[in-house]
Each structure stands twice: as structure tokens, then as C-alpha cells.
Amino acid sequence: MPGVFILFLLLPTVISLLLPGCGRFFGVLFILALFMQKILIVSYFFPPCNLPASQRVNAWAKHLHQFGYYPIIITRRWDTKLDSSVDFARPTAPDIIHEITDKYEVYYLPYLPNLRDRMLIKFGEQKLSVIRKFLSAIELIFQYIFSSLIPYNNIFNFAEEFVKKNRDIKKMIITGNPYNLFLIGYRLGKKYRIKWIADYRDAWSTSEINFHKQSLIFRLINRWDSIFEKRWVSKASLVTASSQPIANAVSNLTGTRGQGLYNGFVQSDFDGITDSKFDNFTITYIGTLYVGQRIELFLSAYKKFIDENEGLQVMLYFPGLSFTKNQADRVTEFMKGYEKYFECTERMERKKILEIEKRSHLLLHVAWNEKGIIASKIYEYIASGSYILVAPSDKSSIQEIVEASGCGVCLSETDEIYAFLKQEYSNYLEGKIRKNQTEQPQIKLFSREKQVEHLAALLDQI
Numbered sequence: 001m002p003g004v005f006i007l008f009l010l011l012p013t014v015i016s017l018l019l020p021g022c023g024r025f026f027g028v029l030f031i032l033a034l035f036m037q038k039i040l041i042v043s044y045f046f047p048p049c050n051l052p053a054s055q056r057v058n059a060w061a062k063h064l065h066q067f068g069y070y071p072i073i074i075t076r077r078w079d080t081k082l083d084s085s086v087d088f089a090r091p092t093a094p095d096i097i098h099e100i101t102d103k104y105e106v107y108y109l110p111y112l113p114n115l116r117d118r119m120l121i122k123f124g125e126q127k128l129s130v131i132r133k134f135l136s137a138i139e140l141i142f143q144y145i146f147s148s149l150i151p152y153n154n155i156f157n158f159a160e161e162f163v164k165k166n167r168d169i170k171k172m173i174i175t176g177n178p179y180n181l182f183l184i185g186y187r188l189g190k191k192y193r194i195k196w197i198a199d200y201r202d203a204w205s206t207s208e209i210n211f212h213k214q215s216l217i218f219r220l221i222n223r224w225d226s227i228f229e230k231r232w233v234s235k236a237s238l239v240t241a242s243s244q245p246i247a248n249a250v251s252n253l254t255g256t257r258g259q260g261l262y263n264g265f266v267q268s269d270f271d272g273i274t275d276s277k278f279d280n281f282t283i284t285y286i287g288t289l290y291v292g293q294r295i296e297l298f299l300s301a302y303k304k305f306i307d308e309n310e311g312l313q314v315m316l317y318f319p320g321l322s323f324t325k326n327q328a329d330r331v332t333e334f335m336k337g338y339e340k341y342f343e344c345t346e347r348m349e350r351k352k353i354l355e356i357e358k359r360s361h362l363l364l365h366v367a368w369n370e371k372g373i374i375a376s377k378i379y380e381y382i383a384s385g386s387y388i389l390v391a392p393s394d395k396s397s398i399q400e401i402v403e404a405s406g407c408g409v410c411l412s413e414t415d416e417i418y419a420f421l422k423q424e425y426s427n428y429l430e431g432k433i434r435k436n437q438t439e440q441p442q443i444k445l446f447s448r449e450k451q452v453e454h455l456a457a458l459l460d461q462i
Helices: 001-019 025-035 053-067 085-087 115-123 127-143 154-165 179-192 216-233 244-254 296-306 325-334 350-359 377-384 398-405 412-428 448-461
Strands: 037-043 069-074 097-100 105-109 171-176 193-201 238-241 258-260 281-284 314-318 343-344 360-364 386-390 408-410
Touching: 037 053, 037 154, 037 179, 053 069, 053 171, 053 448, 069 154, 085 115, 105 154, 115 127, 154 179, 171 179, 171 325, 171 398, 179 216, 193 244, 216 244, 216 412, 238 244, 238 448, 244 258, 296 325, 296 412, 325 343, 350 377, 360 377, 377 386, 377 398, 377 448, 386 398, 386 412, 398 408, 408 448
Parallel strands: 037 069, 037 171, 069 105, 171 193, 193 238, 238 258, 281 314, 281 360, 314 343, 360 386, 386 408
Antiparallel strands: 097 105
């Protein structure tokens, strides 16, 4: 056995000598190719894209090699930082970027905006919005019949050409959204007999979020979506989703077995960030708000807390909420007269957000009434070590995660939230700061690395 191990170490050097233009690095890749199973992953979002959606596949790319898989990712180019919807629409440079590492490789494909995108770039978000909505509706209705309408249609073509040239690809993961990417799995799985996983970061046509104050046209389009979701995903080998309730709903629609696969956290994201708490007792809500999230429940308790206790040194912080003006206005209107006790800001650099999370005394999460909706921030909250307050609770996936990790509390009544705030503020005055020990085994279960281990086991089964 020692001889075999030494041979394995020497092989890359031997290959580089036999093939002078190769180099030791590519010799290592050659050895990896011999011992690892290639898996194709198609994802619209992948770093350097600065959205949370890119981190799910990024974790797979970094860790799947530990379990015998070599991921090959096909994605779009992300040449600019995303600060507005206009940035999504901007064209990229026209060439394909191919990056190779010892753990994975990536093909970044150029993005060419369609007419709707070009109008957005030229005239901005306010002008010609009716025409752009009409063009979006046309795309939503006919994209499943004419894939050429999709501005990232090159991903479809490239994926097929890649599989045609690399017949050793036996397994794929297609992750949505965009959910029309599942057509790639449907076509290539059928044509080349490749087993594939339909991965959902959020629900598609089964999403209950979509039906909050939506129009009749939207509901009709959602029914149209469900026809193709059922047709395509019914041919997948497995459905994975960011929560078990979403997986169950998709499974009920399509008949394909569904399995929850959390997003998870990356503990090293907080390396080098101070854990000294803010001087004022600080409660922080990270991210945007949606219509279906009842932030008013917490705000009512918070106002009561201010009214009934004098001389409070407290701050309710909403970093980044001003980016979504209507939701910032929603909070501002409800908190009229309490301006000195809260603040909404524009978007910030992620490093600054992580620092705020770690330095806050409480991290607020507002769960949905619907089951299975897990904002990825909840995992980042866990990794920060700061105590979590979920108000209201979903009495489902979020509550299960918070209780299993032991990192927070879930409350759904104004009076109990008020009592909790009063007790925590008293602890703050006495210098008793709650901190979660992120090295504990029950917390580590929610790490991205642990979730990749789970994914690898699922891949082994298909």
C-alpha cells in the first residue's frame, strides 16, 4: 500500500515529464479525472455573481471532490456587480471563459440582452415599463415553445454540445431558478440517457408566495408553468429543494421523489470579524421584506417596549432595506414617531453586513405563514453566533432549524415578544450577552459542507 500511495503522488510529475506542455498542475487534473466521476451542473448563478443564489452551487463546487465527484459548471458571465435590475440586463464580453481548478471547472458564457433588456438599459426602470411588462409576458408564455426567446439560450445550446463531446457525463444537476433550465435536463436526460436532479432553491408553480395579491394574468401564467414543470421534472431522477416542504410539493405535482437539501452556512465567512457588540442594544433585520412577511407583529411589540420603558439605548437596524423602497416605506410609515429608534439603509458590502450580524445583540427574522420558505440569511445568522429572534414563527422549517441548532427563539404573539425584549435588554444592562457556540455538533449540521455531503449521498443513489 505505501508503494501505491507514493506512485499516486509521483504520477502528476511523471505525466508532466512525458507531456512537457502539460505541467504538473494539469497532471494533477489528469489523475483526478481518472479517479473522480464527472458531474455536469447547470446554474444561472455562480460567483463572481454577488447574489446569495450563487452560493448554493459554489459550495457544491468547493466540496463535492471530497466525495469522489468532479463538478463541471455551466453558467453565464457576471462581468459587473449587481446593484440594480439594470445590471442584470447589461451585456457581457462576447467570449467564453473556461476556468479549471483541482476541485472543479467552470464555463462562463456571454450574455446578450434581448429587446426588453436593451430598453431597460437605455431608458431605465421608470420609462416604458408597460411595454417591458408586455415583452416579459410574451417571453413567459412562449419561452417553453421557442427557447430562442430566452436571452441566455446559449446555455441550452452549449450544454448539449458539451454532453455530445463528453459522453462520460452520466449525471447532471440543473438548479433553478430560472426554472426553464429544467428543459436542459429533460432534453439531455432523454436524448443521452443521463440521470439528472432538478434542484429548487425556491418553489416554482407550487409556490404560495406567488399568490400574494397577484393578478389573474399572473395566476394563468402560473398554471401554464405547472404544465411544463410537471412534464419536465417528472423525467428527473430526483428532486432536491432548499426545504422538505418544497420538495414534497414538487414531488406531489410531478411524481418524482423529493428530498430537502438545505443551503447552509460557511463559518469561515466570519473569520477576522470582531465579535464585540455595539454600544447600544441592537436588533438587526438583514435583507428585504415581502408582502407575505408580517413585520408589523414585531414592530408593534417593539413600539410597546419603547413606550413602557424609559431611557432605552436601543436601535432597530434594517441594512439594505432602502434598496426596496416600498418595503422601506412600509416600515417607516408604521414606525412614524419612533424615528430615533430605527434606521433603514441602502445596500452594503457583504463584509460590512457580516460585521453587523456578528456585533448585533439580536438578529430578527420574519418567517412566512407558508411552510418550507427558508431565507438563506437564517443560516448566516446561525454562523454569526448572535442570538436569533424569529417573529412570527412559521411553525415549520424555520422553527425546526432554530430549535435544532439551539441558536434562537420563535415567538408569534405581541406580548411574548415584548416580554422577551424586556428580558434581553435587562441582560444587556447586566453585561450578559447571548452568544451561540458555532462549533457545537448540532450547529455544524447546518453547514454547507455537511449539506454537500448529503448531496453526494443522493448522487450515489441515482
